[in-house]
Amino acid sequence: MIPAAFEYKVADSAEAAISMLGEYGEDAKLLAGGHSLIPMMKFRLATPTVLIDVGRISDLSYIRANDGHLAIGAMTKHCELETSADVAAHAPLLGHVAALVGDPSVRHRGTLGGTLAHSDPASDLPAAVLALGGTIVAQGSGGTREIAAADFFTGYFESLLGADEIITEVRIPTATGGWNYQKFNRRAQDWAIVGVGVAEGGKGISLVNMGSTPIRATAAEAAVANGASAADAAALAAEGTSPPQDNNADAQYRTHLAKVLTERALNAAGVA
Amino acid sequence: MTVNGQAQAHDVEPRTLLVHHIRENVGLTGTNIGCDTSSCGACTVHVDGQSVKSCTMLAVQAQGAAITTIEGLADSARADGLSVGAEDWHPMQEAFQQCHALQCGYCTPGMVMAATSFLKENASPTEHEVREGLEGNLCRCTGYHNIVKAVLSAAGES
Numbered sequence A: 001m002i003p004a005a006f007e008y009k010v011a012d013s014a015e016a017a018i019s020m021l022g023e024y025g026e027d028a029k030l031l032a033g034g035h036s037l038i039p040m041m042k043f044r045l046a047t048p049t050v051l052i053d054v055g056r057i058s059d060l061s062y063i064r065a066n067d068g069h070l071a072i073g074a075m076t077k078h079c080e081l082e083t084s085a086d087v088a089a090h091a092p093l094l095g096h097v098a099a100l101v102g103d104p105s106v107r108h109r110g111t112l113g114g115t116l117a118h119s120d121p122a123s124d125l126p127a128a129v130l131a132l133g134g135t136i137v138a139q140g141s142g143g144t145r146e147i148a149a150a151d152f153f154t155g156y157f158e159s160l161l162g163a164d165e166i167i168t169e170v171r172i173p174t175a176t177g178g179w180n181y182q183k184f185n186r187r188a189q190d191w192a193i194v195g196v197g198v199a200e201g202g203k204g205i206s207l208v209n210m211g212s213t214p215i216r217a218t219a220a221e222a223a224v225a226n227g228a229s230a231a232d233a234a235a236l237a238a239e240g241t242s243p244p245q246d247n248n249a250d251a252q253y254r255t256h257l258a259k260v261l262t263e264r265a266l267n268a269a270g271v272a
Numbered sequence B: 001m002t003v004n005g006q007a008q009a010h011d012v013e014p015r016t017l018l019v020h021h022i023r024e025n026v027g028l029t030g031t032n033i034g035c036d037t038s039s040c041g042a043c044t045v046h047v048d049g050q051s052v053k054s055c056t057m058l059a060v061q062a063q064g065a066a067i068t069t070i071e072g073l074a075d076s077a078r079a080d081g082l083s084v085g086a087e088d089w090h091p092m093q094e095a096f097q098q099c100h101a102l103q104c105g106y107c108t109p110g111m112v113m114a115a116t117s118f119l120k121e122n123a124s125p126t127e128h129e130v131r132e133g134l135e136g137n138l139c140r141c142t143g144y145h146n147i148v149k150a151v152l153s154a155a156g157e158s
């Protein structure tokens, strides 16, 4: 399978990428690791006429432990999150989840910015960023803005990102509390049928593949905050969700999984 | 880019996938295409030393990169100071032969490339870690046991 023809441009900075997005408009797409976009282009589900390669912007590939938060460049690859001592020390959930994405070859190419921009409700890292209360930094012709992960995802493969914006950085508040991630799937290398991320001893609980976006289990979070047991909080995990139905699972089964996995994740994160 | 240490300069259409470029323009057909949908790992090569599914990368993305394919693996072993034996094989290739880790051989180039990349990141893995490390490579013949044995045996030697 071969993608439809396109023009290939290389951006050597975020500014260059933004000005190219302005110049080529709607038909242009950014290319980072290409591990979501290229498969979609091969199936011709995406047919951009201009690809702007931002994967070579080395200035956007970094992990810095700042006071109170980790700052991670958008081009940081999953394998770099997986092996970073700073991530392991300041946001261990993120490094653990990065290691569960796809397989090692996928993790050598996929980027944190790419997986967030792609906004697939079935993806793992967006849910980790959500549970950790992360912030997405987006730069466009109008300047730079910070978007809370909780506001970022707006629909199936949709986010608040503007047409000429590029994600430059992701900020994760230092997380020292209990954490866990439950990824339920049947085959190696697959996406989660349902996933649950728990950060900071249940302060943040996020769900994978339980709706059109990665979402927080707000009712369960509130129950934990009010001192509920893991079992009682987990019973509320699917509240307010509208889980999808596909050949892996129907909505009812996903609802069941969300509760079971939330209880397991809370227990593993130290909530009795 | 270089492929197996040799400079390669070609004009390609931007939509050319790296695997097609390697097979059709560079002329090295050891890298196979299995699923063509990023799942099977038959097309695995090393890009700057790391395993990548070459059906999921554009040739233009590899501009300036050092590509290693199965044909160049013995040379890369020599460069890493590993013994290549009389057959001129990378120790992983030797281990695959010794452990009978292939039947039809279709997945083998990709398996070997994924396994050598994996051992660079985890030099003394457990059996479970080997299985996880080869998660992205499918074999329809062997049932994986002998592949896992081969990787563990190669790890023991290096």
Ligand SMILES: Cc1cc2nc3c(=O)[nH]c(=O)nc-3n(C[C@H](O)[C@H](O)[C@H](O)COP(=O)(O)OP(=O)(O)OC[C@H]3O[C@@H](n4cnc5c(N)ncnc54)[C@H](O)[C@@H]3O)c2cc1C
Residues within 6 Å of the ligand: A029, A030, A031, A032, A033, A034, A035, A036, A037, A038, A039, A054, A074, A075, A100, A101, A102, A103, A106, A109, A110, A111, A112, A113, A114, A115, A117, A118, A122, A123, A124, A125, A161, A165, A166, A167, A168, A189, A190, A191, A192, B038, B039, B056
């Ligand atoms: C076989 C396989 C298995 C996988 N398994 C999993 C899995 O189990 N769990 C999981 O979560 N993911 C999985 N993935 C997806 C993988 O994590 C992707 O790498 C990731 O979703 C996209 O990152 P990328 O850098 O490759 O983005 P690309 O494919 O390059 O881009 C994706 C989208 O984001 C946009 N974009 C990219 N970077 C930016 C930026 N900085 N700013 C704004 N927009 C940007 C692009 O224009 C495009 O629309 C899998 C992929 C494959 C091929």
Ligand code: FES
Residues within 6 Å of the ligand: B032, B033, B034, B035, B036, B037, B038, B039, B040, B041, B042, B043, B044, B053, B054, B055, B056
């Ligand atoms: S052909 Fe590339 S992963 Fe199957």
Ligand code: FES
Residues within 6 Å of the ligand: B101, B102, B103, B104, B105, B106, B107, B108, B138, B139, B140, B141, B142
């Ligand atoms: S040996 Fe036949 S597919 Fe692996």
